Every structure is written in C-alpha cells, then in structure tokens.
Amino acid sequence: MKAAISWRCCDATSCRAAGAAALRQRLVAQHGVERVKSVGCLRLCGQGPLAAADHEDGRVELFGGVAAERQLDPEHPFFTLQRSVVLERCGLVDPGCLDDALAQGAYTALAACRQLAPKAVVEELERSGLRGRGGAGYPTGRKWQLVAAQPGSSKVVVCNADEGDPGAFMDRAVLEGDPHRLLEGMAIAAHAVGASEGFIYVRAEYPLAIERLRRAIAAAETRGVLAGFAIQLRIGAGAYVCGEETALLHSIEGGRGTPRPRPPYPAVSGLWGLPTLINNVETFAAVPAILRQGGAWYGAMGTATSKGTKVFALSGAITHTGLIEVEMGTSLRTIVETMGGGVPANPNGSLGVVKAVQTGGPSGGCVPAALLDTPVDYESLQALGSIMGSGGMVVIDESLAMPELARYFMGFCAAESCGKCLPCRAGTVQLEQLLDRFVERRATGADLVQLEQLCGMVKATSLCGLGQSAPNPVLSTLRFFRAEYEAAIAGAAP
Ligand SMILES: Cc1cc2nc3c(=O)[nH]c(=O)nc-3n(C[C@H](O)[C@H](O)[C@H](O)COP(=O)(O)O)c2cc1C
Ligand code: SF4
Incomplete structure (x- = not known):
C-alpha cells in the first residue's frame, strides 16, 4: 500500500481524553511534523483517539487507538449516510489556523x-x-x-x-x-x-x-x-x-x-x-x-417544515458513539440501527435490544423502540411527547428502568432550578421525591395520581422553559412505559 501523503489527527476534547497527544506524537515521529495536522472532531468518538490518512488518489483511511492500531471503515453507513453542512470543514481544517x-x-x-x-x-x-x-x-x-x-x-x-x-x-x-x-x-x-x-x-x-x-x-x-x-x-x-x-x-x-x-x-x-x-x-x-x-x-433538504440538516450527539447503549450530521427527516431507525450499529451485544453473547431513544435532554422524552421509524423532525418528535432539542440522542437498552431515567432528569432540573418561581423550585423537588418512591418500588396508587397532577401543574405555571419542560421525561415515559410505573407500586408483582 502506498504511504499516505498526510495525516489528520483529532485534537478535540473527546479524543484528547482518549490519548490524542500520544497518537499525534507517534504520527509526527513516523511521518514528520509537516505531514500531521491537528483537526477537530472526526465523528466516531467512541473509537478515539482518531486519525485519518489522506492518500494521493483521494482515498482516506481511518484509524482508532493510541497506536492507530484499529483500522476503521470510512465506508460504514455511520459516515456515508452523513450530510455535512454545519460540519463540512470540521475534521478537515486546523482550528488554530x-x-x-x-x-x-x-x-x-x-x-x-x-x-x-x-x-x-x-x-x-x-x-x-x-x-x-x-x-x-x-x-x-x-x-x-x-x-x-x-x-x-x-x-x-x-x-x-x-x-x-x-x-x-x-x-x-x-x-x-x-x-x-x-x-x-x-x-x-x-x-x-x-x-x-x-x-x-x-x-x-x-x-x-x-x-x-x-x-x-x-x-x-x-x-x-x-x-x-x-x-x-x-x-x-x-x-x-x-x-x-x-x-x-x-x-x-x-x-x-x-x-x-x-x-x-x-x-x-x-x-x-x-x-x-x-x-x-x-x-x-x-x-x-x-x-x-x-x-x-x-x-431542498429535509422535510416540509424541518429543513436542512441537524447535528446529533449519539450516545448511550449504542455500538458507534459519536457525532453525526444528517438530513432532517432521517428516521430514528436509520440513525440508531444502520448508522449507530444498534445496541452492542451483551457479554453473554445475546443481542442487545433498543428499548427507547431519548431526545431533547431534560426537556425531552423517550421514543419507544416500536416507533423507531419516526422521522427526525420538529413536529414528529413533538407529536410523540418528545422534542428535537439541541441534538442529544441517548439510546436506552433494557437494563434501564424508565422511572429511574425520569428521576435522573428530574434530579437534574431540581438541582439546576434557579429558584425564582415556586412551581419549579418546589415542584421539581417534590416530583423527584415521588419518583424516588417509584424507583424504590414503594409507591402507591395515590402517588401515581399525584405524579401526573403535579407534572401538569409545574408545566403550566413555571416561568421559564426549564420548569415548563421539566415534567416532559416523566410524562413521556408514563405515556409509553406506564406499566413500569404501575409495577413499581408497592404490592404489585415484581
Ligand atoms: C433551561 C434552558 C436552557 C437552554 N439552554 C440552551 C443552550 O445551552 N444553548 C442554546 O442554544 N439554547 C438554549 N436554550 C434555548 C434558548 O433560550 C434560546 O431559545 C436559543 O438560544 C435561541 O437560539 P436559536 O433560535 O438559534 O435556537 C435553553 C432554554 C432553556 C429554557
Ligand atoms: S421555571 Fe425557570 S425561572 Fe422558574 S425557578 Fe425554574 S428555572 Fe427559575
């Protein structure tokens, strides 16, 4: 194989944490400093630190690991299904130059x-x-x-x-x-x-x-x-x-x-x-x-009301973790299964199963696996009680119980509430305490009624978007995974 004419070495936070400095040092020692360029995110963060080798004939090879020991496939759908607009220069340009x-x-x-x-x-x-x-x-x-x-x-x-x-x-x-x-x-x-x-x-x-x-x-x-x-x-x-x-x-x-x-x-x-x-x-x-x-x-890209492309940070229980930019309207299934490679196999060899996809962070919700064909656009996600949000996309597998996920986000909102208005300041704390009871399987039927009522009140009366959307992860998981809340009511069969 002919030697690459130049190398691009990711020097972004995620690859830095995985040892990018050592990888760069190695490449510089082997090929000379003038042939190794520092660039931003090369997308497949979970395999970092990443480096790309550019060949004279236009071929690009991609490597992961401190010694560039893993050859990655640039023809994988994770890369080929991306449509780079916002990120068109990211990974190609030296951000310091x-x-x-x-x-x-x-x-x-x-x-x-x-x-x-x-x-x-x-x-x-x-x-x-x-x-x-x-x-x-x-x-x-x-x-x-x-x-x-x-x-x-x-x-x-x-x-x-x-x-x-x-x-x-x-x-x-x-x-x-x-x-x-x-x-x-x-x-x-x-x-x-x-x-x-x-x-x-x-x-x-x-x-x-x-x-x-x-x-x-x-x-x-x-x-x-x-x-x-x-x-x-x-x-x-x-x-x-x-x-x-x-x-x-x-x-x-x-x-x-x-x-x-x-x-x-x-x-x-x-x-x-x-x-x-x-x-x-x-x-x-x-x-x-x-x-x-x-x-x-x-x-011309995207759907009737959601145009262009969107960048997502793909993480959680997924084989290929990283950054993707896709056309609006791409289905969650394409993103999670085709590009992201689905949930990794369990240590016992059995196939991992997607349970839901969480979008929109603490203001968002969970789309269940049965609805993975949903196109990613503002209206479709909203119709399911979730939101596009800023682009966080977390894949959830069977190991995570939904009341636990809801409690995590509610705890986040309670901690981050600025305290200016009562419904959010006190309501998020009360909701977190109620969710504790579901996670610890000591809730009652009355707790479930109160949970829903309080969610409605906090949503309707909070001053800003933090409080108004804090109940979303609870409401969305109640909508699609209600059985998990009911099963957590004390006395219910495990
Ligand atoms: C609690 C809360 C946190 C927010 N955090 C961000 C943020 O980190 N980045 C951001 O761009 N918008 C954030 N927003 C949305 C902003 O208020 C605002 O809508 C946005 O900056 C407008 O820019 P855009 O029209 O380009 O989306 C947040 C909203 C709320 C209610
Ligand atoms: S809703 Fe907004 S303004 Fe009101 S306490 Fe929460 S963070 Fe503060």
Whole structure:
C-alpha cells in the first residue's frame, strides 16, 4: 500500500481524553511534523483517539487507538449516510489556523453578503427555512427580520454556546473544530440586522473551545476579516439555566443568571435594553453554507417544515458513539440501527435490544423502540411527547428502568432550578421525591395520581422553559412505559 501523503489527527476534547497527544506524537515521529495536522472532531468518538490518512488518489483511511492500531471503515453507513453542512470543514481544517480556514473557503460567504443589502440576506435566510437549533426551533429568518426591523442604530448579536443538556456535544464540536465558521455566521448576522457588536456566551466547562475561540477572534480581528464587527467572549459559571436566553443576557450584563418573563423578547429589548439577536452555535454555523449555496439549496433538504440538516450527539447503549450530521427527516431507525450499529451485544453473547431513544435532554422524552421509524423532525418528535432539542440522542437498552431515567432528569432540573418561581423550585423537588418512591418500588396508587397532577401543574405555571419542560421525561415515559410505573407500586408483582 502506498504511504499516505498526510495525516489528520483529532485534537478535540473527546479524543484528547482518549490519548490524542500520544497518537499525534507517534504520527509526527513516523511521518514528520509537516505531514500531521491537528483537526477537530472526526465523528466516531467512541473509537478515539482518531486519525485519518489522506492518500494521493483521494482515498482516506481511518484509524482508532493510541497506536492507530484499529483500522476503521470510512465506508460504514455511520459516515456515508452523513450530510455535512454545519460540519463540512470540521475534521478537515486546523482550528488554530486562519490561513487554513481561508484556504478552505472561510469568510467567502461573508465577503459575498457584504455586497448584498441586509434585507436580501434576511430573505435568503427565510428562503432556507432554517429554524433555531438551540431547542425551540423558532424560524431564524423571522427572528433576524424582527431584529432588523427594530429602530435605533445600536443592536447586538449574541451566540448561545452554553450547551448544558446532558449528552449533548454538538456545539462543542463546532467551537473546537471550526471556530471561524461561527465567527463568520455571526458576522453575516450582524450585517443583516445592523449590529456592530457581538458576544459569545460559552460555558466554563469547555476550556478548549474557549482557548480556540480566543485565538480565532484575535486572528480574525488582526487580519481584518470581520470588518469592524467586534466579538467578545463571556464565560458562564456552571448554571444550566444560563442557557435560557433571558438568563444568559442577565449574566452577560453582570447580574444573576435568572430568567425573566417574555415579552419583551430579546429581539425587541435584550442586552442593556438593545434589540438583540440571539442564536445557537449550530444555527449560526449553518448560515455561511446557506449564503454560499442559496436558501433554496438548503431548503431542498429535509422535510416540509424541518429543513436542512441537524447535528446529533449519539450516545448511550449504542455500538458507534459519536457525532453525526444528517438530513432532517432521517428516521430514528436509520440513525440508531444502520448508522449507530444498534445496541452492542451483551457479554453473554445475546443481542442487545433498543428499548427507547431519548431526545431533547431534560426537556425531552423517550421514543419507544416500536416507533423507531419516526422521522427526525420538529413536529414528529413533538407529536410523540418528545422534542428535537439541541441534538442529544441517548439510546436506552433494557437494563434501564424508565422511572429511574425520569428521576435522573428530574434530579437534574431540581438541582439546576434557579429558584425564582415556586412551581419549579418546589415542584421539581417534590416530583423527584415521588419518583424516588417509584424507583424504590414503594409507591402507591395515590402517588401515581399525584405524579401526573403535579407534572401538569409545574408545566403550566413555571416561568421559564426549564420548569415548563421539566415534567416532559416523566410524562413521556408514563405515556409509553406506564406499566413500569404501575409495577413499581408497592404490592404489585415484581
Ligand atoms: C433551561 C434552558 C436552557 C437552554 N439552554 C440552551 C443552550 O445551552 N444553548 C442554546 O442554544 N439554547 C438554549 N436554550 C434555548 C434558548 O433560550 C434560546 O431559545 C436559543 O438560544 C435561541 O437560539 P436559536 O433560535 O438559534 O435556537 C435553553 C432554554 C432553556 C429554557
Ligand atoms: S421555571 Fe425554574 S428555572 Fe425557570 S425561572 Fe422558574 S425557578 Fe427559575
């Protein structure tokens, strides 16, 4: 076999934890430093540390392990069924090198869109059908239009990089793997809405992302590619609720990160009372490709109401753990079974069985195995009592009891509740205590009635999305796995 002309070595958090430094050292010793490039996520995180060998004839070989001892199959559906838009440069570009990003097309969409009237940029976004990837799925073009329409010359663009859902690492991959893409998306947004100042609010738990963003911002400013659009970083302090947009804005202002009622929405009155555009990392990262290839091109992918592609972090009881970007509308079965390889075999050799797929983290729900043919889009998941969420997708096998899963998420919400409103502050704690009784199989029939009533009350009366959606994992598991709750009522047969 002919030797590879160059190597790409993943230098993202997950591969670092698996020994990427040692793998890189080895490759450098064997092939020379000029032939080994550090890149972002190569997707199949569970097999890390990962390296790719690029051959003259275009062939790519993929290896896993500190000594690159495992050859992986780049023709596996895990890779071939992906559709890279947001992640098109992730794993190819050196995230620490602006020249490399420029050579691979970074900032060309920004340069082109500066020749367009801001209104034309917003129209292109509207044509694409892109919806916010932070969870709620609000149409991005409409949000941009709203901010653009506000009076006054001082407006702000904010990127939500708080990514707090357990099991979610999509945004981290963009930040660590292709930071210039985010900066370009934000600069395009600034041109479209008329802002000259931007903030990226990133969680403190992402030190590598912070380091790469700092470097990317400095390089972009020095080189003048952002043409006067100034971006600052703000680091979170570990509170999940600071991902909620109004809490996040309070936190940037230097106040306590607690949500406030909306309206007014940030588009009208956000940071320091200024009209503020706030979008998620993945939302901004989709923008350069949309401007480059056109809203119609993007809108042709996906389903009638969920356009384009979505990045998911695939984890849990699944053979191939990692990062995937697929067209909206791809079925859960394709993702879990074909791409993810299903549940690994048990140690006794018997086949592992998918019990459910959890999407949307603490605000989401569980789709049971019988409904795996569900297409992944906003409406289909919502119809099943789950949500698309930001992209965490956790596969659950038979070893996990559903009341236990519900208790885990409720405990998370109780711990992360900011305490501002009573239904969430007290309700999540009471719900967690009730769920304890089901997990410990000492619940009563009355507990089941109270569980459902309290879920309804907390959902209906909480101030922000955290409390409003905290009961979702309970309600969704009650809907599809009620028998497990009933069996946990004291006295029921085991
Ligand atoms: C408790 C809570 C946590 C949230 N965390 C995040 C987050 O980490 N990242 C994010 O982009 N959006 C998060 N959101 C959603 C944001 O409030 C907001 O809708 C989003 O940043 C808007 O961007 P988008 O339109 O691009 O999705 C959260 C919402 C709630 C209620
Ligand atoms: S719902 Fe919960 S997190 Fe949201 S404001 Fe009320 S107490 Fe705070």
